[in-house]
Amino acid sequence: MLKPSAIRRMLELSAEMRDVIHLEQGEPDFVTPKHILDAADEAMRKGFTHYTEIDGMLTLRQAIAEKLEKENGIAVDPRNEVTVTSGSQEAMFITALGFLNRGDEALILDPYYPACFEDTLLAEAKPVNVPLNPSREYEVNAEDLEKHVTRRTRLVWLCNPSNPTGHVFSRQSLEAIAEVAKKHDLIVFSDEIYEKIVYDSAKHFSIGSLPNMEERTITVNGFSKAYAMTGWRIGYMAAHKKLSATLRKLHYYSALCANAISQKAALAALTGSQKCVQDMVAEYAKRRKLMLNELDKIDSLPYTTPKGAFYVFPDFSKHQSSDEELAMRLLKEAKVVTAPGSGFGKAGQGHLRISYSVSSKQVEEGIKRIRDFLTNKTETSSEK
Numbered sequence: 216m217l218k219p220s221a222i223r224r225m226l227e228l229s230a231e232m233r234d235v236i237h238l239e240q241g242e243p244d245f246v247t248p249k250h251i252l253d254a255a256d257e258a259m260r261k262g263f264t265h266y267t268e269i270d271g272m273l274t275l276r277q278a279i280a281e282k283l284e285k286e287n288g289i290a291v292d293p294r295n296e297v298t299v300t301s302g303s304q305e306a307m308f309i310t311a312l313g314f315l316n317r318g319d320e321a322l323i324l325d326p327y328y329p330a331c332f333e334d335t336l337l338a339e340a341k342p343v344n345v346p347l348n349p350s351r352e353y354e355v356n357a358e359d360l361e362k363h364v365t366r367r368t369r370l371v372w373l374c375n376p377s378n379p380t381g382h383v384f385s386r387q388s389l390e391a392i393a394e395v396a397k398k399h400d401l402i403v404f405s406d407e408i409y410e411k412i413v414y415d416s417a418k419h420f421s422i423g424s425l426p427n428m429e430e431r432t433i434t435v436n437g438f439s440k441a442y443a444m445t446g447w448r449i450g451y452m453a454a455h456k457k458l459s460a461t462l463r464k465l466h467y468y469s470a471l472c473a474n475a476i477s478q479k480a481a482l483a484a485l486t487g488s489q490k491c492v493q494d495m496v497a498e499y500a501k502r503r504k505l506m507l508n509e510l511d512k513i514d515s516l517p518y519t520t521p522k523g524a525f526y527v528f529p530d531f532s533k534h535q536s537s538d539e540e541l542a543m544r545l546l547k548e549a550k551v552v553t554a555p556g557s558g559f560g561k562a563g564q565g566h567l568r569i570s571y572s573v574s575s576k577q578v579e580e581g582i583k584r585i586r587d588f589l590t591n592k593t594e595t596s597s598e599k
């Protein structure tokens with residue numbers, strides 16, 4: 216049975232409420248930059264309203280291949296190794312269907328982005344959680360991973376930078392994953408959708424650029440987060456031609472091709488000025504600082520400083536053991552929407568995912584409401 220997304224559930228519950236602060240948000244609050252809107256507008260008006268090549272316009276695939284080579288050190292042939300998808304969510308789904316059979320196992324670094332867990336189940340395979348520990352800053356070593364490998368293991372789901380923790384994996388962790396993947400002949404799905412949103416001295420590194428990883432890595436990225444384009448439903452995957460051949464068949468039968476107008480917009484995003492991305496990231500950096508300052512005013516609330524994405528994942532277990540119950544009470548009693556951590560895996564229990572992709576004013580007010588609630592709250596039956 217597929218689980219409904221914890222974030223969706225909170226959104227639905229809060230839909231009818233007034234004066235609510237949304238800190239569960241998983242998307243930029245910015246409008247898509249103007250030059251991207253203009254490219255879409257022009258495409259539409261000039262009649263670019265038909266199917267494109269199944270795997271995406273060649274010009275877009277070429278721009279993606281150039282970006283991957285220049286920024287990520289990944290060399291792919293745009294003709295048969297890049298596929299433009301309807302968001303990275305589609306990439307996850309077709310990877311699960313394409314490479315997991317009934318009874319296969321997929322390693323999932325926990326806390327995780329929920330879609331890869333549910334997609335594994337949809338493929339009738341078994342998600343095997345590899346718990347990551349905040350006391351080790353959510354890093355992973357080969358031993359941790361290898362303990363969970365069996366003869367049925369086929370794939371590793373990686374999300375770097377991570378949703379929900381905001382962790383940016385070190386090169387050392389990625390080398391450990393690569394070592395295990397090569398030793399046990401596993402495919403690595405690397406979701407890099409938050410690649411551009413990193414802070415301070417953090418550097419994102421692509422696992423697909425490590426030696427001999429090109430034949431077993433599916434590098435996935437998109438436009439939703441970096442360019443504030445969640446509603447355009449456009450992303451891409453790059454993988455060795457043997458893997459891509461399977462993925463492309465599934466892409467064809469599920470989506471036919473990605474939205475034509477969005478492809479033109481994505482091309483403008485990749486080939487235009489990147490200042491819009493820098494400006495948005497600079498704004499997230501300010502909000503992150505504010506968010507962490509505000510959280511620091513709450514006693515007994517440990518968190519790992521996020522290095523990327525726009526989430527922080529504090530551990531509220533000293534305040535309330537059930538994150539589900541806490542999120543529900545915060546919604547009803549403090550009018551703040553958060554995402555309960557257990558929706559992101561067992562390792563997320565007791566945590567809440569709090570997003571700073573909303574305005575500074577909302578960040579400040581939202582955390583103040585949480586602080587006031589925790590200060591004044593009465594115990595519930597589950598705490599006694």
Ligand SMILES: Cc1ncc(COP(=O)(O)O)c(C=O)c1O
Nearest residue numbers: 241302303304328378437439450
């Ligand atoms: C880690 C991660 N991967 C993928 C997605 C889906 O992205 P897209 O809009 O490209 O489908 C999200 C959206 O929140 C995400 O957080």
